[in-house]
Amino acid sequence: MAVQTITKEPFVSFASDAAEDVSEKQVRVQIDESVTSPVVLYFATGIGWLLFGSLAGLAAAIKFNLPEWLGGTPFLTFGRIRPVHLNTVMYGWASLAGAGMIVWLTGRLCRVAVQKTWALYVSAILWNLGVLFGVVSLFFGYNQGMEWLEFPRPAGGLIALGFLFFAYSIISTFRKRQVEHLYVSLWYILASMLWFPILYTVANLGIYDGVTEAAMNWWFAHNALAVWFTPVGLAGAYYFIPKVIGRPIYSYYLGLLGFWAFALFYNWNGIHHLVGGPLPTWLVTVSIVASVMMFVPVMAVAVNHHLTTLGHFRMLKYSPTLRFVVFGSMSYTAVSLQGSIESLRSFSEVAHFTHYTIGHAHLGVYGFLSMILFGAVYYIMPRIAKWEWPYPKLIKLHFWMSAGGIALYVIAMCIGGWIQGTMMNDPSLPFIASVNATKSYLWARSVGGTMMLIGHLVFAYQFVLIIYRSGPARYVPAWFEVRPTAALTGETKSA
């Protein structure tokens, strides 16, 4: 095989006119090879937390339906399972799978092998240790008392340190880039490398109290979405949609505007979690204005993603990645518009404090981010494992369970939450009426959650298969050379 060996020096720059002995496919394959192990490590641990976190989430949901269920032991009380769910799916699943996607994407977009991969291993270990330590602490009742910041400081420290090692590798790769232009996904990735460590550290300093701490709490929580989770999702969507369809992004220039509008406005949203609360009115108003102004970057993204897809919807039939990612990008538009409206005082008067907020949150982190991450895994894994997904039917099952589950979840919680809020605001009704009215919707939510869990089990199963190159051999886009013999003779493992 005429494979160019990977050296520590960057490849010949594509900007020069030097004769290109190395074909682009070879370059791509070698970049993929440089990241195989770290990416698989991130994905595998992320998927492990996904299973654990989905189980915790389902348990929490069922406790609304059957409050006595597992009610005898303190470790499994709702008040502990609920933060376990939130922290494992966010800092476990979404962050780790997101990191895996970003590592692979950075290599591809910088057209260079990922640098300092040792740092990625260190990062993955520290990060997972941090989440593990944090989760065990939560089961034992150690909780810092603030939403999204429940983990005790040592766990948070491990996570922050893990992120720094990860950022070190990404930025080192960026510095060795072989491209002149930075693709839009890289803007989001690089921005988050700088944003998230600062955000996470400042939030964990513990230097505030009282209502200022509440302001800090929700500045953090919403900014975590703004500077880490959303950029991860958008970086993925901006790459996978045009790549899979085979068409460039509709209005790339608009993407530039969208990025800076995003950076400018999203940072100010946080206090919309405290509308009506004991904070200066101007502070709340500033966040409401910023939340509504998000319309601008969200529309820029929507134009780019949806108009690129327009006219190519039949490709959704054939590409699993496209299905998941387009679902995700549509959810992004929906959840962002929903959020802008939700922040308005008149809407918030009804929806605040209800399950509506929970529905909105899940549309964002599941409908948008997780679906895009699923699509990313389905795209990336064959290219680094050099093995195709063995059972396409299982991918379809995963998709419909996840899509159906989240649709049921969000619709149930938004309708149920609105009814809950309306009844809470009716003083002629006793408070318990608002609780009773939501019960059937909470059952629907549990059904949705079960569907999602089934999808995740199917996903995890097939992920294990592809790592071990099990199942029927199928044509793989990442193979450096097509090897017809193996597939034709029915061998199930490549050399």
Add this chain to the structure above:
Amino acid sequence: MSLPVAVIIIISFVVVAGALTLAGFVWAVQSKQFSIRQLNEGAKQIFDDDEPIGVPQDMIFKKPSNGSPNHH
């Protein structure tokens, strides 16, 4: 700090930051750092000769029309 002072500080920040950004943008366009057309070229960066524009990737639910070995 009273409310009016805080408001003045915040609004000054935003105005100054916005003005600087706008100035930077105007400078960039005028000194020909980029043109709109050149900006849009960036969209093509994710394609290359091997995975060019116009060829969809990842259509694994579809059987390819040529005779290459493929999924069951």
Add this chain to the structure above:
Amino acid sequence: MVRSSADRGINRGDQIGMMFFRSFIFFLGVLATLLIGWAGLVGIPNMMISEVQPPKGLERYTYEQSFGRSIYIREGCLYCHSQQVRPVGYGADQARFWGRPSVPADYIYDKPHLLGTMRTGPDLFNIGARQPSEEWHLLHLYNPRIVSPGSVMPPFPWLFEEKITAGPEDKVVALPDSIAPKGKVIVATAEGRALIAYLIGMNHTYPVSQASASNDTTKKK
């Protein structure tokens, strides 16, 4: 394909310098958006709110109430209960007599804050004024559905223990005969007593001066 800078007549040295400069501008801009946002949402409000004085009617938490507050956090009560009373125009908090609208000064001794974002259960900021009965809280924490049929709140039996006879300090849970254990009593543990002390201590009905009430309730967007 990407147009090379060689085509644009720019030499390699200038090219590297420009790339560095643009990266620098990018990172500077990114940093600025985060820090200015922090300053606006946290930094400046902190400077304003730190001038607030503790209200005369607000006592510091007693040792037992502090302990109880940590139990409140441990059991995750904040995930279903809020501790902020909204003014007129923001729901029925006032019509339900949940107390006067809460102000920043009320939270001066609170660390961490427990404002909460869900009302699966009612707001607790003035629960001590609304429901001062220790007996009710003992029953409610032992199993909420005894006093609140239809509630989805979890039971907290580990905040209680079984004894043959109650000691002089013990608080007995007045269980209905159908579920009370025969020949034994259920009493609250120290943790249970502390949590109830915290809850009953939650009474913010004292008046606050106009100066410390910095919410403007007449504006609505």
